[in-house]
Amino acid sequence: MAKVKYYYDSETLSYKKIERKKGRRLGIAFLSILGVFLAAFVLVVIYLNLPQIETPKEKALKRELENMQLQYGILNRKMDQIQDVLGNIEDRDNNIYRLYFESNPIPEEQRRAGFGGINRYRNLEGYDNSKIIVETTQRMDILTKQLVVQSKSLDEITDLAKEKEQLLAAIPAIQPVKNEELKRIASGYGWRTDPFTKVKKYHYGMDFSAPRGTPVYATGDGRIERADNRSTGYGNHIRIDHGYGYVSLYAHLYKYNVRVGQRVKRGDVIGFVGSTGRSEAPHLHYEIYKDEERINPINFYYGNLSPAEYDQVLAKAQQENQSMD
Structure with missing residues (x-):
């Protein structure tokens, strides 16, 4: 009331x-x-009009936002460093590794390809800091894709290296008879005088004059394809299938040191110098086939000869003298 x-x-x-x-x-x-x-x-x-007046919650959110912006800045600087390192690897990949292994470089558009189609970042839009979040996420995705492309490329380079290593080990690359065990290089590849008919005849290999029983070495890794005397004129002979289209032949042997089907390494003793078959004196007749075509063995002695020794062998092999078979 x-x-x-x-x-x-x-x-x-x-x-x-x-x-x-x-x-x-x-x-x-x-x-x-x-x-x-x-x-x-x-x-x-x-x-x-007095922004300094903030509630404790606002102050905490503001600090969290500033820390997030700082962390995104640090993350982008780290991605700059990663991009520089990746760019260096990509350059070596295209201009060194792939060039060495004779492989085509990866196209730049394949390395730098983005992501087409739908908007992958729609769920990140609509916020105060959406731009920095979207740009950083997009950059991270592209960087990840580039790393995947480079990783696959390095896997391919590894396979090429293994294959190249096998190829280099397989290619005939040394003399089948050591220099210190040679009497002389009797005849080279080309037109030579036949020792029996005394007429010019094409000589498809090189003759290494050496005492009977001198070791004969495999000139590259491979599998013994033949070790018999069932080929006209060659007498006891060995054929090594090196793969990659290469076959080496060693004729007029005194005896074998291998059997058919055996795997051999470069430098293994496979037989001994003799004078079987159509031979004038103890020597090794040596031939190289590439894709079933006989080629000049003089180009395949880089594995154990110095430049000076190779020049001497080359000069002797080019003399149009008489062959020994």
Whole structure:
């Protein structure tokens, strides 16, 4: 119940009841409400114009955001370093490794290809820092793809290296008779005088004059394809299949040191010099086949001769003298 208020009237010398006017009461109420709104507005304006006034939660979120931006910056700098290293590897891959192994370089458009089709980053959009997040994620995806391409390339290079190593081990690359065990290089590849008919005849190999029983060495890794005397003129002879189209032949042997089907390594003793078959004196007749065509063996002695020794062998092999078979 509202309190009734009175006032003292000096004329009538009595107390009279204070009557409140309706309009005044409404005005007071309106002014009170307006004051509240004005106070709230002033507080909002002050709050918005004084950013240093932050709640503890806002301060924590702000620190977290600044740390995230810092970490994204560090991540991008690390990706710059990774990109530099990857670029160096890609350059060596194309211009050294693949060049050495005679393989086509990886096209630049294949290395730098992006991601087409649908927007892969839609779920990262719509936030205050969406740009830095999308750009970093996209860059990471492209870098990952480049690493996958390079990894597959290095796997291929490894396979090529293994194959190249096998090829280099298989190609005939040394003299079948050591220099210190030679009497002389009797005849080379080309037109020579036949020792029996005394007419010019094409000589398809090289003759190494050496005492009977001198060791004969495999000139490359391979498998013994033949070890018999069933080929006209060659007498006891050995053929090694080196793979990659290469076959080496060793003729007029005194005896064998291998059997058919046996695997041999370069430098293994496979037989001994003799004078069997169509031979004038003890010597080794040596031939090389490439894709079933006989080629000049002089090009295959780089494995155990110095440049000076090779020049001497080359000079002797080019003399148009008489062959020994």
